[in-house]
Amino acid sequence: MEADSQTGKEKYAADISSIREAHERIKSLVHRTPVLSSESLNAISGRLLYFKCECFQKGGAFKFRGASNAVFSLDGTDASKGVITHSSGNHAAALALAANLRGIPAYIVIPKNAPTCKVENVKRYGGQIIWSEASMKSREEIANKVWQETGAILIHPYNDGRILSGQGTISLELLEQAPQIDTLIVPISGGGLISGVALAAKSINPAIRILAAEPKGADDAAQSKAAGRIITLPETNTIADGLRAFLGDFTWPVVRDLVEDVITVEDSEIVKAMKLFFEILKVVVEPSGAIGLAAVLSDAFQKNPAWKDCKHIGIVISGGNVDLGVLWKSLEK
Amino acid sequence: MEADSQTGKEKYAADISSIREAHERIKSLVHRTPVLSSESLNAISGRLLYFKCECFQKGGAFKFRGASNAVFSLDGTDASKGVITHSSGNHAAALALAANLRGIPAYIVIPKNAPTCKVENVKRYGGQIIWSEASMKSREEIANKVWQETGAILIHPYNDGRILSGQGTISLELLEQAPQIDTLIVPISGGGLISGVALAAKSINPAIRILAAEPKGADDAAQSKAAGRIITLPETNTIADGLRAFLGDFTWPVVRDLVEDVITVEDSEIVKAMKLFFEILKVVVEPSGAIGLAAVLSDAFQKNPAWKDCKHIGIVISGGNVDLGVLWKSLEK
Incomplete structure (x- = not known):
């Protein structure tokens, strides 16, 4: 601050x-x-x-409100690399949908204990799913790895x-x-x-x-x-x-x-x-x-x-x- | 017509x-x-x-649209006798609620096979329940009997x-x-x-x-x-x-x-x-x-x-x- x-x-x-x-x-x-x-x-x-x-x-x-605001705030160069996040479900689906609407890739790290219907939503909106363990540590580590590989812009679920x-x-x-x-x-x-x-x-x-x-x-x-x-x-x-x-x-x-x-x-x-x-x-x-x-x-x-x-x-x-x-x-x- | x-x-x-x-x-x-x-x-x-x-x-x-229109169309004398109907559920609850809002009694003939949640709604709105058999014949006979006893105004579910x-x-x-x-x-x-x-x-x-x-x-x-x-x-x-x-x-x-x-x-x-x-x-x-x-x-x-x-x-x-x-x-x- x-x-x-x-x-x-x-x-x-x-x-x-x-x-x-x-x-x-x-x-x-x-x-x-x-x-x-x-x-x-x-x-x-x-x-x-x-x-x-x-x-x-x-x-x-x-979650779609914040996710769409974030995705549509990106400039063209950043947007072209796609977006990435880790989320137990609703932010994940929202980001996948927002990215889909903008026509850019969304890499979604999802913990294995996420509810099925939320995972289905990510799939429905065309998000690319990468599985992690349930812990926040595992979620962050794997998101970081995907970020290094793709250069996609990290959109944190809330911070x-x-x-x-x-x-x-x-x-x-x-x-x-x-x-x-x-x-x-x-x-x-x-x-x-x-x-x-x-x-x-x-x-x-x-x-x-x-x-x-x-x-x-x-x-x-x-x-x-x-x-x-x-x-x-x-x-x-x-x-x-x-x-x-x-x-x-x-x-x-x-x-x-x-x-x-x-x-x-x-x-x-x-x-x-x-x-x-x-x-x-x-x-x-x-x-x-x-x-x-x-x-x-x-x-x-x-x-x-x-x-x-x-x-x-x-x-x-x-x-x-x-x-x-x-x-x-x-x-x- | x-x-x-x-x-x-x-x-x-x-x-x-x-x-x-x-x-x-x-x-x-x-x-x-x-x-x-x-x-x-x-x-x-x-x-x-x-x-x-x-x-x-x-x-x-x-159903509450029609029921409230019917109940609030009644003149004071008719309304004071209350209203009666037979219904498997939604019209019954709607009429009970409308009568409740007007402060008049509602006599509701309900067939025994009505869904529990619909019967609960009638009770919640203060309707007086009278049970009938499932058939339309039984419903109409019992409604007729209650009508003779009370003089309440019959509000048919649709006709x-x-x-x-x-x-x-x-x-x-x-x-x-x-x-x-x-x-x-x-x-x-x-x-x-x-x-x-x-x-x-x-x-x-x-x-x-x-x-x-x-x-x-x-x-x-x-x-x-x-x-x-x-x-x-x-x-x-x-x-x-x-x-x-x-x-x-x-x-x-x-x-x-x-x-x-x-x-x-x-x-x-x-x-x-x-x-x-x-x-x-x-x-x-x-x-x-x-x-x-x-x-x-x-x-x-x-x-x-x-x-x-x-x-x-x-x-x-x-x-x-x-x-x-x-x-x-x-x-x-």
């Missing part, structure tokens, strides 16, 4: 200008996803909930200003679709989504509250907020396969400054929220995408007096890529 | 005026449901598809002008959301949905084509169109629990005159379409709601030269009330 010499304030990796530029760049490429609401879910939560359905985004997740700016376009749409929103609840993993969303939303409405939702089995963001510095974990254990990454140096300052609190939930609460999405909202949501609803229904939120006057709550459903068999088995329990 | 003395033309049970009146009456009550599209499904079908997602309507189905007018509001929204649509594919059962949709759409754009989609195991509409008169069947056999009713004298004239063709599909095609909705569109669709996609993918549609120039196709997803276990078991096969 470089300091702004005019204001003395630290600048973040993205701001409302870069987010508006991203919006201009990608608006003809992305779906303007609908905002759904349900009186039944309002009754259950005791609040008015506005669900921003990024599960309906191209590739089935918000990248272009990615933050693309994800931030969610707030531009959502606060136009439901300007009454006073609180946003956003899943947190590497922090790309919540950073972009927070930077845009706070610029449009400085009074808006930003809350993160995180699985207890991968609560590095909650621990980082408590410690005042980035904490990483030796291992993670959660059904939410999209929420196992750790904060990066581009996302941490935004999370530190603009996110009011991190609400952690059990996997059982995530599964319950998935079921509510399926049965009441009629939307297919993956575990990571269901965590916002799980958070608003949790005791941690409901019983905290600090959130008592959060009335109009925007919840980002981050994605819908879930294998049907996995969903059914988790709900059957 | 009465004849119009001015034009000599037969009048239908609804028209664009009654549909616009319905829209004014119910627009603050119903969800303006989004229209989703998917490049993957466009590629599979070879057309541009616009999915009108009535699965996101209140009660999880389009009613107020119902047709309410369902027709779908076209007002859809042709505003996607005016380029040249063809509509609509599930057909008793004909209330397709009649309302056709009357409104043909009035807005007389060149628009209206195609019905029907299960082979309940193909009374296809047989009726072929015979030129209402045909009913001794029994029906289909997974699409919402498509087992037969045309009525209010819906048949519209289907006879305005529906170009009835495309019949196998249950296996319906299940395949449900799976595509789940995996690609991320939307929970019940069997009856999935039949429009099944129809557009069927050989009957794809190989018929008459439909070769249907390019922009609006498909009504009629509902999303499906038991998760049932869905999983049908997809596993």
Whole structure:
């Protein structure tokens, strides 16, 4: 992070200008996803909930916003070498799709434990798959090797200003679709989504509250907020396969400054929220995408007096890529 | 049907005026449901598809449009007696919800084979359930008995002008959301949905084509169109629990005159379409709601030269009330 010499304030990796530029760049490429609401879910939560359905985004997740912004930001020379990333799934598919639309190669390093439907999406969009072990170390090593061989441009899943700016376009749409929103609840993993969303939303409405939702089995963001510095974990254990990454140096300052609190939930609460999405909202949501609803229904939120006057709550459903068999088995329990 | 003395033309049970009146009456009550599209499904079908997602309507189905129009059309004296209907599910829940909103009782006769989730919806909205056998005869007998006891106003699931007018509001929204649509594919059962949709759409754009989609195991509409008169069947056999009713004298004239063709599909095609909705569109669709996609993918549609120039196709997803276990078991096969 470089300091702004005019204001003395630290600048973040993205701001409302870069987010508006991203919006201009990608608006003809992305779906303007609908905002759904349900009186039944309002009754259950005791609040008015506005669900921003990024599960309906191209590739089935918000990730296409950042990926398309990154790919279409490249100059011709860089673009011609192609792009590369490592990702457990949604960013991988999104980057493959964005590269496909620009007509350049995408090299995708995928850990062996990625969900089948996410791997299928990468294949559908023409990405070139290179397998790695599940660990972040293996993912990074193999990505580095492919980078050395191809010269392709690395597009990190979240620790990248272009990615933050693309994800931030969610707030531009959502606060136009439901300007009454006073609180946003956003899943947190590497922090790309919540950073972009927070930077845009706070610029449009400085009074808006930003809350993160995180699985207890991968609560590095909650621990980082408590410690005042980035904490990483030796291992993670959660059904939410999209929420196992750790904060990066581009996302941490935004999370530190603009996110009011991190609400952690059990996997059982995530599964319950998935079921509510399926049965009441009629939307297919993956575990990571269901965590916002799980958070608003949790005791941690409901019983905290600090959130008592959060009335109009925007919840980002981050994605819908879930294998049907996995969903059914988790709900059957 | 009465004849119009001015034009000599037969009048239908609804028209664009009654549909616009319905829209004014119910627009603050119903969800303006989004229209989703998917490049993957466009590629599979070879057309541009616009999915009108009535699965996101209140009660999880389009039925709330007609039911709320009927209930809020009643004068105070009639309304005070309450309303009654017999229905396998979605109309039942919709009527219970509409009555609940108006603060009047709803007596709902439900056949014993109705899907659990639909019965749960009736309970959730405060409907008073009276059980019947599965047959239409038993449903009608028991409804008649309750009517004699209560004096409640019978709101038929489809053979009613107020119902047709309410369902027709779908076209007002859809042709505003996607005016380029040249063809509509609509599930057909008793004909209330397709009649309302056709009357409104043909009035807005007389060149628009209206195609019905029907299960082979309940193909009374296809047989009726072929015979030129209402045909009913001794029994029906289909997974699409919402498509087992037969045309009525209010819906048949519209289907006879305005529906170009009835495309019949196998249950296996319906299940395949449900799976595509789940995996690609991320939307929970019940069997009856999935039949429009099944129809557009069927050989009957794809190989018929008459439909070769249907390019922009609006498909009504009629509902999303499906038991998760049932869905999983049908997809596993």
